[in-house]
Amino acid sequence: MAAQGPQVCLEVRQIKKYFGDQTVLRDVSFSLPAGEILGLIGPNGAGKSTLFNIISGWQKADAGSVFFFGQEITSWTPKDLSRAGLARTFQVPQIFPEMSAWENVLMGAWLPPQSRPSFSKAQEEADHWLSLVGLLELRHTPARDLPLAQQRLVELAQVLATRPRLLLLDEIAAGFSLGAVKRLAAGLAKLRDQGLTLLLTDHLFNLLEEVADRVLALDRGEIIVQGPPAALIHHPDVVSAYLGTRCGAADNGEA
């Protein structure tokens, strides 16, 4: 049964996840309209990566459901989700270490069974996406020899080459300089304008501040607040989730 109109790209409903006795996600629900960039923030252990893994099929939820353009995908495998147009990057970049940067991107353009372009078309695609992330000059460098930040960009170009409809980026800007974050944000905004929907996690706030249309703040497995990035950055609940409460304030509260 279709859960919502076609304009909603992703809908997450009442997701629960437990690791033993510990509740990692408690009834997490949100929706992501097509063509929007949604950010997900939260301190370490908030449940961001677990939520990403559940949406992209790498982990199973204990309860709840996920819909992608109206179709339930809760129990789909990563392979099936990728074929349907839901792609992701990982905190530790998942690339082909012995292949060159260009060959890595070529794999994204050429191998996915859903597209099957000709080899020459795939080569053009690889050039295009590698150029977009600014690594065309390093095309022959084996991916294993690149610094971590550039490996993330190779992975980004590789998944973009699969032509996804929804792209999940897991802390893509970790370790980037401020200039690199701004360039990345500009590139992502351009992709959004071309119709790509994005869900980004960031441990810090610098990329989301630049590019996100809306941000969800997650703490201890719950969405505590959501809204535009500018409104969230100084929100007391977000500040408290990251920095904790002041001792005096806590004492006063209890008194």
Place this chain on the structure above:
Amino acid sequence: MRFPKPLPAAAGVLLLVLWPLIFPDAAHIQQVLGITCLYATLALAWNLYALTGAISLGHAAFFGLGAYASALLNHYYHWSPLLTIPLGALAAVVFAVFWAMGFRRLRGVYLGLASLAALEIPKTIVDNWDRFTYGSMGIMGLDRLPSATLGGLQVDLGMDLQAQYYLLLGIMLLAVLLNLKSIRSRWGWTLRAIRENETAAAALGIASNRERAKALLLSSYLAGLAGALYAHILGLVEPGLVFNLHLSVLPLVFCIFGGSTKVWGPVLGAFILYPLEQLCLLPLFPMGHSAVYGLVIILTIFFFPQGIAAWLPRAPKSA
């Protein structure tokens, strides 16, 4: 991806084709190099599966099943080896289907150990099913490879060692072509992606288990074909002979020595190591040739970890 230039490969093939014409009386060398072609075919079969990153220690099972199925068809139904060899190799494929299903979740050293154990299953069945397979006594008196007429020339593939050498060389070259086509095709890149990072491959929508199973089925048929040919070259099969662990280790050694994942690696490995053992070390060190052979392999791994094929000239990068 870089490939060897065609010139050294073509020169090597030409040498393999021409030398028996220059030395037509070197019967022992023809016999040894014929078996080398057969073992190289087994190594190429092993390599097809290794392209997915799998290290098999059970390929002797495919070799033995091909040999026994062909031998049984020939023994009970008196069909020609020309028919029983390609049909017998299918028994290896049937076993590979169970292998692919049973070992679906195994990787690395666990797959290697499981494949080693899997070798014992057909061997034990053949060894103990006396009424059908004649148990450990094996089956003797199998039909040799038949005579054939090629361009008006009558050749006895069973007894003429030169003709047999050319047949085995031809089959090996077909196995090389199969490896070449596999490695250079989109499917070959898919296998390479699986070998390098299965998580990244799945994230691109690649069905790793299915692609790995395809490679295994192809590999098992080729290994079964080598086994079936072996049975009719010798004219006999025995469980201890065709299900021997040695036949699982040989392709592994040839591929590591020559360079696994390289098209010519398994062939180079076979053509250096097997003749070295049979034609040089065995006559020179009749008592200790295995120790010297082992030393050569250890030194190669130390000094050429990528295998001998890594030293072949390279073509310019494709892009």
